Amino acid sequence: xxxxxxxxxxxxxxxxxxxxxxxxxxxxxxxxxxxxxxxxxxxxxxxxxxxxxxxxxxxxxxxxxxxxxxxxxxxxxxxxxxxxxxxxxxxxxxxxxxxxxxxxxxxxxxxxxxxxxxxxxxxxxxxxxxxxxxxxxxxxxxxxxxxxxxxxxxxxxxxxxxxxxxxxxxxxxxxxxxxxxxxxxxxxxxxxxxxxxxxxxxxxxxxxxxxxxxxxxxxxxxxxxxxxxxxxxxxxxxxxxxxxxxxxxxxxxxxxxxxxxxxxxxxxxxxxxxxxxxxxxxxxxxxxxxxxxxxxxxxxxxxxxxxxxxxxxxxxxxxxxxxxxxxxxxxxxxxxxxxxxxxxxxxxxxxxxxxxxxxxxxxxx
Numbered sequence: 001x002x003x004x005x006x007x008x009x010x011x012x013x014x015x016x017x018x019x020x021x022x023x024x025x026x027x028x029x030x031x032x033x034x035x036x037x038x039x040x041x042x043x044x045x046x047x048x049x050x051x052x053x054x055x056x057x058x059x060x061x062x063x064x065x066x067x068x069x070x071x072x073x074x075x076x077x078x079x080x081x082x083x084x085x086x087x088x089x090x091x092x093x094x095x096x097x098x099x100x101x102x103x104x105x106x107x108x109x110x111x112x113x114x115x116x117x118x119x120x121x122x123x124x125x126x127x128x129x130x131x132x133x134x135x136x137x138x139x140x141x142x143x144x145x146x147x148x149x150x151x152x153x154x155x156x157x158x159x160x161x162x163x164x165x166x167x168x169x170x171x172x173x174x175x176x177x178x179x180x181x182x183x184x185x186x187x188x189x190x191x192x193x194x195x196x197x198x199x200x201x202x203x204x205x206x207x208x209x210x211x212x213x214x215x216x217x218x219x220x221x222x223x224x225x226x227x228x229x230x231x232x233x234x235x236x237x238x239x240x241x242x243x244x245x246x247x248x249x250x251x252x253x254x255x256x257x258x259x260x261x262x263x264x265x266x267x268x269x270x271x272x273x274x275x276x277x278x279x280x281x282x283x284x285x286x287x288x289x290x291x292x293x294x295x296x297x298x299x300x301x302x303x304x305x306x307x308x309x310x311x312x313x314x315x316x317x318x319x320x321x322x323x324x325x326x327x328x329x330x331x332x333x334x335x336x337x338x339x340x341x342x343x344x345x346x347x348x349x350x351x352x353x354x355x356x357x358x359x360x361x362x363x364x365x
Contacts, residue, residue, distance in 0.1 A: 022207060025165045025205075026164045030070040032044070034143070035050050036066060039060070040143075041229070043213060048109055048275075049109060049268050054106040057106050074158070081112075082109065083110060088105040089264075098187060098190050099232065122259055128259075131217050132170065139215070139216055140165050140216070145207040145239070151208075163204070193256050197253040197254075205246075206229060333353075
């Protein structure tokens with residue numbers, strides 16, 4: 001049953017759905033934040049936290065994995081596995097004729113750190129107002145379809161590089177004006193999101209596979225994260241089979257600002273901080289255990305070396321003593337002595353190794 005579900009989901013990725021991905025974009029290989037999220041995209045917020053769209057989690061599942069940011073998609077890449085997934089508690093999938101996903105935001109917490117090479121902040125309401133006012137460039141980098149052939153060419157689909165679109169962010173009022181100009185793009189009861197991101201073939205366009213990628217504004221060394229792609233799309237018919245059509249004024253992505261989910265982000269950050277503390281404690285315990293084991297091993301080596309040296313010294317002393325005793329015995333055996341022998345009034349001294357009195361003489365006592 002599980003395999004059948006995975007097959008159905010894999011096939012669904014090849015059909016015109018509104019998961020959306022970058023088409024008409026620029027190659028963005030090496031991007032520090034764009035993350036391939038098993039069939040979709042994500043944005044690396046910190047070394048253990050990846051932002052994505054909540055609806056991507058529906059097929060990401062417990063066996064899903066991710067790749068490091070900016071790499072070309074491929075099976076040779078190192079796999080990063082989720083430790084915990086947090087979804088916006090107010091997330092709501094499409095309901096009936098309402099094609100908008102409400103609060104389409106989720107956080108993937110990783111078991112191990114990804115390489116984090118830049119600074120990321122969640123854009124505040126004031127930041128977004130400023131970006132709208134100054135028409136700041138808004139970028140989005142994802143792993144979505146880049147041409148129509150990728151719908152059926154799985155090798156190309158799963159060996160692609162991340163691509164980037166560059167647009168701007170418009171207010172909710174401008175988003176509603178756009179939708180009012182094209183009433184066919186939304187249902188009368190459709191939920192309208194807070195902000196819009198224009199799409200067209202000059203600046204790049206969402207397409208299948210980019211759900212979860214993040215819209216952001218680059219300021220100096222900081223990326224200000226606006227929101228995840230995937231909440232709603234309008235007028236992006238070029239991605240629904242022909243890859244050539246747009247509404248006259250292009251398409252529009254509706255997004256929910258991520259500053260609405262600061263409590264969820266704080267929960268993720270607290271979880272990661274606690275995990276790192278536990279890992280630090282475990283690492284300290286491991287280092288202490290290794291140090292103790294090394295000290296004990298060194299002590300055994302020292303004791304064994306001292307014992308060996310002592311035994312060798314005792315053996316040497318015993319050997320030297322034995323050699324001396326043997327030498328002394330040999331010397332004693334070869335040493336000449338003198339005895340005095342008498343025969344009546346005659347006296348004779350005899351010197352030899354083993355002196356004996358001549359015949360007729362007796363040893364003088």
